Amino acid sequence: MLNAYDTVNRYFDALVSRDAETLISMMLPNAYFVKIGTDFDEVVEGVEGIVRYYKNHVASTEDFSITFLNLDIQERKSVAWFYTKQKWKLRWQGVAEEFVMRITGVLEKVDQTWKFAQIHASIGIPTS
Numbered sequence: 345m346l347n348a349y350d351t352v353n354r355y356f357d358a359l360v361s362r363d364a365e366t367l368i369s370m371m372l373p374n375a376y377f378v379k380i381g382t383d384f385d386e387v388v389e390g391v392e393g394i395v396r397y398y399k400n401h402v403a404s405t406e407d408f409s410i411t412f413l414n415l416d417i418q419e420r421k422s423v424a425w426f427y428t429k430q431k432w433k434l435r436w437q438g439v440a441e442e443f444v445m446r447i448t449g450v451l452e453k454v455d456q457t458w459k460f461a462q463i464h465a466s467i468g469i470p471t472s
Contacts, residue, residue, distance in 0.1 A: 348424035348451055349417045351458040356410055356430075362402040368395055372452055372459035380464045382445075406435040413444070424451040424458060429468070444468030 346354065351370065358366040371377060371394045379388040379397060388397045411431040418425050426449050433442045449463040 345456050346458060348419040348426070348458050351424075351451060352415070352417055352426050352428075352449070355460065356428075359401075359405075360408045360410055362405060362408070364398045364402045367398040367402070370458075370460055371398075372454065372461045374461070376461065378462050379460075382465050382467045404437045407440075408432070408434040410445075422453040424453075425449065426451075 355367065355370055357363075358370070371379075373391045373394075375390045377388070377390060377394065379394075380386065388394060409432075411433075413429040413431060415428045416426060426447075428445075428447050430445045430447070431442070432445045433440075435441070444467065445465060446468055447463065447465045450461045451458045452461045453459075
């Protein structure tokens, strides 16, 4: 069983390695799940869009690396939350990009496994 810290790190490892199945399995399959991304219409609410979102994300991303600038994870009995600031380098839909990503999230423990209930991302000032 992974603790919340290891779960959050596993999420980012799966993003970089383009492992959609792991990402999908880490999401809470519940109506109140929400993932808010950086694009205008990048919002997934509930279970229905999780598979499509993560399969599209990994299919659109190449040459991906993440450098953590900070990571804070707080874990309590059945809930955990995190904040991270990261430098992302990637090729997104064929275009090379580099920027600072700020991400917060909430995890819920279900049957001794941490699942993401909410993730919110925003882009900081571009570095390139």
